[in-house]
Amino acid sequence: MIWETILLAQREIRRNVLRSSLTILGIVIGVAAVITLVTMGDGATAQVREQISSLGSNLLSIRPGQGFHGPGGARDAAANFDIKDAEAIGRDVSGVKAVAPMSSQMTQAITGNRNWSTTVTGSTNGYFQVKDWPLVSGRQFTESEQNAGKAVCVLGSTVKKELFGSQDPVGNSIRLKTLSCQVVGVLASKGQSGFGSDQDDVVLIPLRTFQRRISGNSDVSYIYVSARDSGSTEKVQADIERLMHERRHIKEGEDDDFHVNDMQEIMSTLTGTTRILTALLGAVAAVSLLVGGIGIMNIMLVSVTERTREIGIRLAIGARGSEVLMQFLIEAVVLSSFGGVVGIVIGLTGAAVGASVMNMPFILNSGIVLVAFLFSAAVGVIFGYFPARQAARLDPIEALRYE
Numbered sequence: 001m002i003w004e005t006i007l008l009a010q011r012e013i014r015r016n017v018l019r020s021s022l023t024i025l026g027i028v029i030g031v032a033a034v035i036t037l038v039t040m041g042d043g044a045t046a047q048v049r050e051q052i053s054s055l056g057s058n059l060l061s062i063r064p065g066q067g068f069h070g071p072g073g074a075r076d077a078a079a080n081f082d083i084k085d086a087e088a089i090g091r092d093v094s095g096v097k098a099v100a101p102m103s104s105q106m107t108q109a110i111t112g113n114r115n116w117s118t119t120v121t122g123s124t125n126g127y128f129q130v131k132d133w134p135l136v137s138g139r140q141f142t143e144s145e146q147n148a149g150k151a152v153c154v155l156g157s158t159v160k161k162e163l164f165g166s167q168d169p170v171g172n173s174i175r176l177k178t179l180s181c182q183v184v185g186v187l188a189s190k191g192q193s194g195f196g197s198d199q200d201d202v203v204l205i206p207l208r209t210f211q212r213r214i215s216g217n218s219d220v221s222y223i224y225v226s227a228r229d230s231g232s233t234e235k236v237q238a239d240i241e242r243l244m245h246e247r248r249h250i251k252e253g254e255d256d257d258f259h260v261n262d263m264q265e266i267m268s269t270l271t272g273t274t275r276i277l278t279a280l281l282g283a284v285a286a287v288s289l290l291v292g293g294i295g296i297m298n299i300m301l302v303s304v305t306e307r308t309r310e311i312g313i314r315l316a317i318g319a320r321g322s323e324v325l326m327q328f329l330i331e332a333v334v335l336s337s338f339g340g341v342v343g344i345v346i347g348l349t350g351a352a353v354g355a356s357v358m359n360m361p362f363i364l365n366s367g368i369v370l371v372a373f374l375f376s377a378a379v380g381v382i383f384g385y386f387p388a389r390q391a392a393r394l395d396p397i398e399a400l401r402y403e
Contacts, residue, residue: 023335024336025292026295030289030376031372032347035343035347035368038282039363041279043355044274058226059225060240060260061222061225061261062261063221063259064078064081065257065258081221082219082220086223089223093225094239097227098226099130099224100129102207102222106119107177109203111163111174116163119201120205120214122210123210124141136188138170138183138184138185139185150209151181152183153181153182153184153205154185155174155186155204156201157189157200158202237260240260244258289375296383297384300328303328324392325389327388329384332381332383332385335380336379336383336384339376
């Protein structure tokens, strides 16, 4: 009997293909929108996590001032660090794997008839460790080059491409302002950071060379610290803050004139934000599923009205009300479930295309696909029940009289 009811429901759906197709359109759009937005949101979250991780492992950044304020990112006025602060952190703070004091400045890099505006960063070999940044060719700085402030440099892949194209720059020279330095290495490509900047657009030189030949002072603008893999970044951060209080003579109760940022905390904040936005977009898209459900209920009510005499005949020759209810309910569920399947295919296709266009990873979330399909089927049950019950409660005599 159930199988006959299913066949009758399918026959009625096929009888009005165009109307059935328009009926499920809302379900198709809703399911496709939910899957596309949630899948792309998961990809964006993974991309943010990957980009922040590319800045370095277990990374802490120490900067003068209390933070960044306003749209321009202006920094609070505070005294810069010096090389001894970085040395003290590496010596006195346990759990530290590497320390990299840094100073940066925008300048023009020139070689032959090519030039490129880039960021020149002065640092030590600790830079390669804290940033977890290998070389694709050449070498790091030697101890004597760092101590003596020799004119040597390591290029990021963007600078290498702009100045040398496909040629190997190692052994050649470039000019930074009035400083002519020899290229000794090329960094591996890292791409954009989680904040939208090109990490590969950099020229790295020894810190002492930067201080003597570029900035003209002995200041260190910021310090990066990499904690040991087995260590706690929270403990390392607390120890660094305690040490900097001593070195910068900050008394208890006074405001800090520096701040320590844990990249793990920044990652958690950003990924949490993208997850919230993804959930919000998914919830907005899910509203169209409700609209689709109302469309199904509307069409099923019209169908009950059109088929009143048919229903009356079935009831008069012995069909039970539960069988009539089941037939209309199956029609609604089949329509919504088919719309869910089509929506899943369109949603996954749209997410794959969107991820490719926006250059982000495509992450298949089987959970949201299953939830979207079950939700579409539930919409058919919920919104199809009222028309089905109305059909099942028709009085056979009144139904047969209906014109």
